[in-house]
Amino acid sequence: MGARTVPSTSLLPEDLDKDIWMWSLPRTTIPAAFLDPTMSSHVLLAACRSDEVAFEDLSAGNRVRGAFTRNLLNILYRERDLTRITYSALIDMLPPLERQHPQCNGKNRGRALFGEAVADKTFIKLLSHGGKYRAEAGEIHGVVKGTLFSIHAFGDITSTSSEIGILEADTVSHFSCTLRWRSENEDFDIPPGARATVLKW
Numbered sequence: 001m002g003a004r005t006v007p008s009t010s011l012l013p014e015d016l017d018k019d020i021w022m023w024s025l026p027r028t029t030i031p032a033a034f035l036d037p038t039m040s041s042h043v044l045l046a047a048c049r050s051d052e053v054a055f056e057d058l059s060a061g062n063r064v065r066g067a068f069t070r071n072l073l074n075i076l077y078r079e080r081d082l083t084r085i086t087y088s089a090l091i092d093m094l095p096p097l098e099r100q101h102p103q104c105n106g107k108n109r110g111r112a113l114f115g116e117a118v119a120d121k122t123f124i125k126l127l128s129h130g131g132k133y134r135a136e137a138g139e140i141h142g143v144v145k146g147t148l149f150s151i152h153a154f155g156d157i158t159s160t161s162s163e164i165g166i167l168e169a170d171t172v173s174h175f176s177c178t179l180r181w182r183s184e185n186e187d188f189d190i191p192p193g194a195r196a197t198v199l200k201w
Contacts, residue, residue, distance in 0.1 A: 043087045043109050045072075048100035055100055067097050081144045082113045114142050123152070123195040126179075133167065137194050138175040143198075145172055149179060150199040153191050164188060166199060 047054035047068035057070045071094050079085060085093075090113065091104040125132045137143050147169040167179035167186040181187055181198075 004084070013177055015183050041102065043111070043187055045087065045091065046103040046105075048097075049103060052100045055098065065116070068100070068102055071095060071097070083142050083144070085113050087113060088115070092145040124195055126151070126194050130180035133179045133190065134176050135169070135179055136175070136176050137198070138177050140174050143169050143172055143177050147172075147177070149196040151188075151190060151194055151196050153194050164190070164194070168181050173175070 017072050030042055047066055057065045057067045072090070074081065075090065075093050085108065087106070088104045088109040091102050115122070126134045135143075135149060149167050149169070150163045151165050151167055153164050166182065168182050169177040170179045170180040
């Protein structure tokens with residue numbers, strides 16, 4: 001990808017690593033997957049095309065920050081439900097950037113952001129305190145307010161019973177969320193050792 005345009009602000013000497021310049025290091029090559037639009041191992045988000053440079057955000061004052069990065073982070077912080085946004089849609093949501101065109105490549109660019117963070121069949125630990133329940137899954141896993149959790153009772157750690165009810169995420173933090181019943185009519189008993197799975201995002 002293109003070079004950054006920011007001037008060097010480092011106080012380190014430019015020849016600090018001169019002793020290793022002549023080491024017999026392997027020649028740097030670009031992995032073929034990065035050049036292949038059908039790559040399936042990852043999704044590539046780039047600030048610009050290979051014949052462009054990535055410009056800095058001049059509104060950041062003395063902080064060195066790329067215009068692409070700043071606008072991308074603004075979108076991620078602004079959106080309430082990232083599970084409904086695909087990688088390619090994320091790039092489309094960026095405002096026009098002067099003299100650079102952000103890129104999104106890869107076979108899976110149409111998948112939802114962080115879609116594999118919490119798999120549907122992953123059992124999540126439930127904690128109980130004062131009659132309220134908390135699941136150890138939060139924003140970082142893709143959970144938002146209203147995410148539905150299927151509650152299962154465990155006979156032991158290796159076997160499960162059928163679903164005993166559904167709770168929904170109420171207050172969501174980075175790594176966990178509190179759960180609530182969807183209505184007063186859906187109240188049910190949750191036995192010790194119960195686990196949850198994500199039923200519906």
